[in-house]
Amino acid sequence: MAHDLCEVHGLHPEALERVQGEMPDGQTMLRLCxxxxxxxxxxxxxxxxxxxxEELCVCDLASLTGLSSSAISHQLRLLRANRLVRFRREAKMAFYSLDDEHVRLLLDQGLCHARE
Amino acid sequence: MAHDLCEVHGLHPEALERVQGEMPDGQTMLRLCxxxxxxxxxxxxxxxxxxxxEELCVCDLASLTGLSSSAISHQLRLLRANRLVRFRREAKMAFYSLDDEHVRLLLDQGLCHARE
DNA sequence: CTTACAGTTGATCAATTGCTCACATGTAAA
DNA sequence: TTTACATGTGAGCAATTGATCAACTGTAAG
Known part of the structure; x- marks a missing residue:
């Protein structure tokens, strides 16, 4: 017996308990991901x-990425669902922009790390 | 003719040009992603x-997440490949920790947004 | 040497994902 | 009203992904 004891209790229970206490709950974790x-x-x-x-319309983004406006629309739907972008309608067009300053910060911070 | 003109040139060429100029190159973008x-x-x-x-070993992380140490090892391999974690060996164990303060910042910033 | 065990790795498979295609919607010019 | 066109949406498909399983490696205790 005593098999898999490591995977059940871990080798450093004190450290684990400290981490467990601060670990965000499941829902927060999913939202984060x-x-x-x-x-x-x-x-x-x-x-x-x-x-x-810049505030841009779907066509602009399609042109920018070289993808179809359908593909862009699908992605924007996902970004809207996560409240990362918002949009306003004007005639035939839909103008999109970031919904939140946090997103810009995350992007810039990520870029800073990506460039080492 | 003049079909798909929107998707070829975009509806707001001046704005597009400004964005294009600042857009990170493909390699940086991939690294960012x-x-x-x-x-x-x-x-x-x-x-x-x-x-x-906390600095933790594979067993600890397996215990923490409820997954097999194999699964954890696979994920740690990926994290190592992206230089997000580093590790030191000590006898049979491998102690992992964050490789970079940027990662902690990104995590905290993301969590802040996830909690609204 | 033998055994135990922390860790790693390759194969495999189900689930997820990102795009295309075809079609629907809504608005405005002709 | 007809036509053009910016956008949205559902189905389908190929590619990616995350876990399990079954090995294997390396270290240290007996």
Whole structure:
């Protein structure tokens, strides 16, 4: 017996208990991952970077990325669902922009790290 | 003709040009996405959060997450490949910790946003 | 040497994901 | 009203991903 004891209790129970106490709850963790997931795709990262500089419509973003406006629309839907972008309608067009200053901060911080 | 003109040139060429000028190059973008990808999974997010508080071994992380040490080892390999964690060997154990203060900042910033 | 065990690794498989395609919606010019 | 066109949406498909399983490695106690 005593098999897998390590994986059940861990080798450093005191340290584990400290970490457990501060660990965010499951829902917060999922929300956190959703935010990072939104930033974790080249297309969406380009979209968000562009919107951090200018308010743009779907066509602009399609042109910028070289993808179809359908593809962009799908991604914007996801970004809207995560409340990372908001939009306003004007005639036929939909103008998108960042919903939150936090997003810009995350992007810039990530870029800073990406460039070492 | 003049079909798809929108998707070729965009509707706001001046704005597009401004954004294009500041857009990070492809390699930087991929690196950026790799970093965010590493943070975009609940298991890895938990691992990174834990390591942001304590130096821990694979067993500890397995116990913390309820996953096999194999699963954890796979994820740590990925995190190592992205230079987000480093480790030192001591007898049979491998102690992991965050490789970079930037990671802790990104995590905390993300959490701040996740909690609104 | 033998055993135990922390850790690593490659194969595999189900689930997720990002795009395309075809079609629907809504607005405005002709 | 007809037409053009910016945008949104559901289905489908190929590629990616995260876990499990079954090995294997290396270290240290007996």
């Amino acid at each position: 959703d935010i990072f997931k939104a930033l974790a795709d080249p297309t969406r990262a380009r979209i968000l970077f562009a919107l951090s500089r | 790799d970093i965010f990808k590493a943070l975009a999974d609940p298991t890895r997010a938990r691992i990174l959060f834990a390591l942001s508080r």
